[in-house]
Amino acid sequence: MKTCSEFRSRLPIIPSARLAFCAALLLSAVSPFAGCRLPGKPGEGPEVPRPEQITNFDTLYGSNCAGCHGVNGQNGSAMNLANPVYQGIVDDATLRDVIAGGEAGTLMPAFGAKQGGTLTDAQIDAIVTGMRARWNKGNVLAGQNAPAYKAAYAGDAAKGEQAYQTTCAQCHEAAPQKPAQGGSIRDGSFLALVNEQTIRTTMIAGRPDLGMPDWRRLVKGRALTDDEITDVTAWLMAQKPATPGQPYPGSGQMGPARTPMPNPVKQ
Numbered sequence: 001m002k003t004c005s006e007f008r009s010r011l012p013i014i015p016s017a018r019l020a021f022c023a024a025l026l027l028s029a030v031s032p033f034a035g036c037r038l039p040g041k042p043g044e045g046p047e048v049p050r051p052e053q054i055t056n057f058d059t060l061y062g063s064n065c066a067g068c069h070g071v072n073g074q075n076g077s078a079m080n081l082a083n084p085v086y087q088g089i090v091d092d093a094t095l096r097d098v099i100a101g102g103e104a105g106t107l108m109p110a111f112g113a114k115q116g117g118t119l120t121d122a123q124i125d126a127i128v129t130g131m132r133a134r135w136n137k138g139n140v141l142a143g144q145n146a147p148a149y150k151a152a153y154a155g156d157a158a159k160g161e162q163a164y165q166t167t168c169a170q171c172h173e174a175a176p177q178k179p180a181q182g183g184s185i186r187d188g189s190f191l192a193l194v195n196e197q198t199i200r201t202t203m204i205a206g207r208p209d210l211g212m213p214d215w216r217r218l219v220k221g222r223a224l225t226d227d228e229i230t231d232v233t234a235w236l237m238a239q240k241p242a243t244p245g246q247p248y249p250g251s252g253q254m255g256p257a258r259t260p261m262p263n264p265v266k267q
């Protein structure tokens, strides 16, 4: 706060002006109309919480997850988190680990503060609790003999290719005059963005938001077995290109050598 004496040096030497200025300064301090906020003075409304203090699920999910996993956990480019079958196969510890540490080999970022992210343990817990409360529809998998979330062994790629042809191909391979209903999952650019767990989780839980059934309805008349899921995953992962997008189609072939243009100056 500047004092009258500080101002004095900057004011014209006319004493009456000096007096009037100091009086005005004094008045403004005690006046009931002195309501204007000084810079830096906190406003009266509710205090804005610091980002790490927010534990409201809708705020946390909306600003950190919805962009990839979709509003309400569905119709996003990444996993359908609101799928009750997904909620049925995954446990709390896995959810916390994935959110904190991310998913290696995919675009899932690490959110945990310890892993360089922005969310505290309490916020990650709030997200997990919120997801469970909204999207876990009780024990939907009771008596369904659901495959385990994690694969038990590495998988047999040769068997996986066979299972792919009889199961996945009907929707993921184009037929004459019929585009692949589910798009190509053998495409190198797709495989470059996913890991084993993405493929495994999708095969077990499906993408009901996008029209892919879960493991119980992928083959006619029976459920896909845990081994088939593991094997198909192994085969698909073996198709993952080392350098996605490369080589460009036709690269290395520059076409026939071109006849140089005649140089008009030399001729």
Ligand code: HEC
Binding pocket: 061, 064, 065, 066, 067, 068, 069, 077, 078, 079, 080, 081, 090, 095, 098, 099, 103, 106, 107, 108, 109, 111, 127, 193, 194, 197, 198, 201
């Ligand atoms: C930049 C995009 C992106 C953001 C943001 C993001 N995710 Fe993900 N997440 C992914 C991708 C990609 C995967 C891998 C699976 C897939 O490809 O769908 C994934 C996987 C997951 C999985 C594991 C799925 C499985 O197979 O079990 C969970 C759980 C998850 N995310 C939760 C969250 C939560 C909660 C948030 C917000 C705090 C979040 N994600 C933010 C892209 C994202």
Ligand code: HEC
Binding pocket: 077, 164, 167, 168, 169, 170, 171, 172, 181, 182, 183, 185, 198, 199, 202, 203, 207, 210, 211, 212, 213, 218, 219, 232
């Ligand atoms: C009845 C048809 C059908 C069958 C059978 C099927 N899928 Fe799908 N799948 C779909 C549809 C539809 C989508 C959603 C595609 C989209 O809109 O991105 C999908 C999506 C996927 C995705 C996620 C793609 C993405 O964009 O994230 C994966 C992975 C996948 N399927 C794997 C498989 C595997 C492996 C099999 C065989 C075990 C299989 N699917 C069998 C219909 C099917």
